[in-house]
Amino acid sequence: MDKRQHELVLPNKDLPFKLFLFEGGDGNYIRERHWHRSVEIFAVTEGEIRFFRGGERTILKAGELLLINSNEVHSVMAPTPNTTIVLQIPLGTFEGYFTEERYIRFAPTKGADDEALMTVLKKLYRTYQAGEEGYLLKVLSDYYRLLYILVTEYREKAVDKEDVNRNKKLNKLAKITDYLRDHYQQELSLEKVAKIFGYSPTYLSHMFRESIDISYKMYLQEIRLEYALGDLEKGELTLSEIADKHGFASGKSFAKVFKRRYGILPSEYRKK
Numbered sequence: 001m002d003k004r005q006h007e008l009v010l011p012n013k014d015l016p017f018k019l020f021l022f023e024g025g026d027g028n029y030i031r032e033r034h035w036h037r038s039v040e041i042f043a044v045t046e047g048e049i050r051f052f053r054g055g056e057r058t059i060l061k062a063g064e065l066l067l068i069n070s071n072e073v074h075s076v077m078a079p080t081p082n083t084t085i086v087l088q089i090p091l092g093t094f095e096g097y098f099t100e101e102r103y104i105r106f107a108p109t110k111g112a113d114d115e116a117l118m119t120v121l122k123k124l125y126r127t128y129q130a131g132e133e134g135y136l137l138k139v140l141s142d143y144y145r146l147l148y149i150l151v152t153e154y155r156e157k158a159v160d161k162e163d164v165n166r167n168k169k170l171n172k173l174a175k176i177t178d179y180l181r182d183h184y185q186q187e188l189s190l191e192k193v194a195k196i197f198g199y200s201p202t203y204l205s206h207m208f209r210e211s212i213d214i215s216y217k218m219y220l221q222e223i224r225l226e227y228a229l230g231d232l233e234k235g236e237l238t239l240s241e242i243a244d245k246h247g248f249a250s251g252k253s254f255a256k257v258f259k260r261r262y263g264i265l266p267s268e269y270r271k272k
Contacts, residue, residue: 009038009088014136017143018088019128024049024078031076037174038088039106039150040068043121047082051075060084065118067154069105071170085125089147097151099159103167106154113153120146173211176204177219184223185247190216221257224248228258232266239266 011018022042024031033052042049043065051058051066053074060066068074070091078084094104108114124142127135176197180188193216194204208216228246231237237245243254258266 009036009090011088011090015128015139015143016093017090018086019125020086022049022078022082022084022086024076025082025084027078027081029076029078033073033075035071035073035170036088037070037091037171039070039091039094039104040089041087041117041121042066042068042076043085043087043118045083045085045122047078047080047084049082049084050077050079052077063118065114065121067106067150071167071174085121087121087124087146093147094151097155099157100164102171103159103164105156105159105163106150107156108154113149117146117149120149169207169211173207176207180220181223184220184227185245188220188247222261225258225261228254232270235270239270242266 009018012020018038023029027047042051042060044060044062046062048059048061051060051068051074053068053072058066091102091104098104120142124139124146127138127142176193179193179196190201190205194201197204199207205216208214208219214222224246228242228248231242231245232239239254240251243249243251246254248254248257255265255267258264258269262269264272
């Protein structure tokens with residue numbers, strides 16, 4: 001099954017955006033198809049990484065960058081070591097620049113300069129890492145310079161109606177998946193969540209199947225597994241405690257879902 005997961009992006013604690021080094025820097029890394037409402041920029045400084053989106057493959061080499069639009073389904077592969085700066089910009093940052101229906105799309109237009117964008121992003125990251133006195137002011141200055149370049153040189157003003165409608169559907173679903181991540185430890189039946197958002201259970205179930213090719217129940221289990229895995233690796237809680245903490249009905253239920261996802265039992269995973 002082609003599972004397109006929604007990723008919840010949280011900004012750095014001291015910034016209005018998320019800035020970090022790509023987690024696949026050691027190589028031998030695959031991030032399955034996913035999407036998020038943030039606009040994302042990957043800037044490779046060493047090595048290379050590969051992207052798959054819309055049936056198209058892109059190999060990004062050192063000195064190159066790639067811009068991923070809000071709600072654009074993509075996957076990433078890094079077979080070899082690399083150094084890649086990642087910037088994730090909350091969609092709300094572009095309030096006032098949306099084309100329609102909270103839709104904005106970026107693509108290189110005539111005269112756009114990737115090198116200028118790359119230079120600003122690298123500078124921004126270096127300043128943030130150095131953390132010298134007044135660094136936040138400098139970081140924000142470079143950040144707004146980067147946003148200006150995006151809006152003036154990369155924003156597409158003519159948009160496809162079909163893309164706008166697809167974006168509208170994913171925005172609706174993203175509100176629901178955000179809610180699931182915020183409340184995943186609670187009992188969240190399909191009927192309960194459907195009522196909260198004013199949908200029928202049948203419609204909500206169809207929304208998940210149609211938009212991201214996964215059932216509501218399985219998506220919720222994926223979220224719970226994601227958080228449970230962290231506690232499993234820490235080794236501080238028993239398996240029953242982990243199951244209870246992360247919303248599973250029992251330790252047995254947790255073990256069953258875990259094995260289906262990872263191919264081994266939680267106890268075996270912990271030993272490894």
